[in-house]
Amino acid sequence: MQTNFTLAQLADPDIAEANGILRNCVHCGFCTATCPTYQVLGDELDSPRGRIYLIKDMLENDRDPDEKTVKHIDRCLSCLACMTTCPSGVHYMHLVDHAREYIEQTYRRPMFERVLIASDTDHETQVPSGISRLVDHLWSSERLEVVQAGGRHGRVERLRRIVDHPIVRRTLRVCWENHDGAYNCCRCRKCLITMIGLEALGVRGSFPTFPGDLDLDLLAEAELTQMIQLVMWEDTLDAAQAAGRIDLAAPVARLVGRGKRNLGLPPSYRSRAATG
Ligand code: SF4
Ligand code: SF4
Numbered sequence: 001m002q003t004n005f006t007l008a009q010l011a012d013p014d015i016a017e018a019n020g021i022l023r024n025c026v027h028c029g030f031c032t033a034t035c036p037t038y039q040v041l042g043d044e045l046d047s048p049r050g051r052i053y054l055i056k057d058m059l060e061n062d063r064d065p066d067e068k069t070v071k072h073i074d075r076c077l078s079c080l081a082c083m084t085t086c087p088s089g090v091h092y093m094h095l096v097d098h099a100r101e102y103i104e105q106t107y108r109r110p111m112f113e114r115v116l117i118a119s120d121t122d123h124e125t126q127v128p129s130g131i132s133r134l135v136d137h138l139w140s141s142e143r144l145e146v147v148q149a150g151g152r153h154g155r156v157e158r159l160r161r162i163v164d165h166p167i168v169r170r171t172l173r174v175c176w177e178n179h180d181g182a183y184n185c186c187r188c189r190k191c192l193i194t195m196i197g198l199e200a201l202g203v204r205g206s207f208p209t210f211p212g213d214l215d216l217d218l219l220a221e222a223e224l225t226q227m228i229q230l231v232m233w234e235d236t237l238d239a240a241q242a243a244g245r246i247d248l249a250a251p252v253a254r255l256v257g258r259g260k261r262n263l264g265l266p267p268s269y270r271s272r273a274a275t276g
Contacts, residue, residue, distance in 0.1 A: 001025045001052070004060055014098050015059060021095045022056050024088050025049070031082035031092075037075050045072045048082035048092055055099040065107045073099055116149040120228060121235070123151035125271040127227040154272075155232050156197045156239035163203045172209050186212030189222060189229075193236055196248050200239040219251040224259030231271045233259065238272070 003022050009015045031048040032038045038047035045054060045068075054069045065073075076096055083092050120130040128134050136148040150158060162168045177188035184191050195214045198204035204214070224230050233256050240248035260269050 001027060001056070003056065009060075009062070014101075018055070018059055018095055018098050021091050022052065024090045025052055025086075026088050028087065030087060031085050031090075034081040034085040036077060036079060036081065041075070043072075046075055048086075048090075051076060051099075052090070052092070052095065055095055058099065059102065065103045070103055070107055070109075073103060110143045112144060114145045114147060116147050119148050119151045121151075121231050122154040122157075124273070125154065125231045125235070126151070127231060127271075129226065129228045154235040154238075155193075156200065156235055159194070159197045160201055163198065163201055163206070169206050170209070172207060184210050184212075186210055187215070187218060192218060192222075193232060196236055196252065197239060199248055200236070200243040200245055202243070216248070216251045219255045222255055223262060224255065225262055227263060227271075230256065230259045230263060230265075234271055 001022050001024075003019050005015060005019050010019060027049060029047075029049055032044075035047050038044075038050075044050040051072055054072055057063075058065055058069055073096065078093070078096065080093055083090070086092070117131055117136050119126070119133065119136075121127075123133060126132050126134065131148060133148045133151055136146055139146040153161070172194075173183055174190045174194045175182065175184040175188055176190050177185055179185040179187060184194075186192075186195065191210065192214075195204060195210050196216075198207055198210070199214060204210065224233060233252060237249060237252045237256055240252055257267065260267060
């Protein structure tokens, strides 16, 4: 491979060594056959030859690494399978090590590259309120990706997926009113919906963080005034019915019915096309 380093650049022993390595590469591409990242991703820039080009361009032009270069160098596993395959004896290891050092000295990595936001409800029932896939990604920028996560499952299904974990059992906290400083007051709407979900799943007794009795009469005083509340309680109603817990389902159904009236929806309204 032809290189065009200046004499001043070649005075740096690291650059001189990189220059020697680069010149040995004859672009034959044999190395791509054994490079795992190329085999999986199929992108020339994720092959040894592609990375060699990127490194050459970065070093020769004395330029700060861009995101693209950093991404493809970061993806290299340093497995060195390419070195074993290379018929020209290209010492890729020294080259990529030098490139990585150069990147660490000259590239400012973002503090976070990806932020996951837990969705309020599953995608099928989402409404444009609270945490919503309709808007969350709009917070993203060129350097930070904001992703809404968890939308494959509704509220109770998510609960079901975590209830067996010992840390969850010891620490689950949802209370938003914290009456008298309680960890979970067992009376506010969030405590009630969670406790009913745990009852429907048959595990409430395993959650010492909800020490109070489940007082279903409190639901008679509750009102749903937002679609997002209705969606979550419908989900809870589905779970109570699926568990055959009529004692839970009946008061929740009355709350959901009042919520529909409050929101001007017909009694037949269902946020989810098919339950389950
Ligand atoms: S060291 Fe990097 S470039 Fe070489 S084969 Fe492994 S992953 Fe591919
Ligand atoms: S096998 Fe060796 S010479 Fe051929 S492209 Fe890969 S690194 Fe360059």
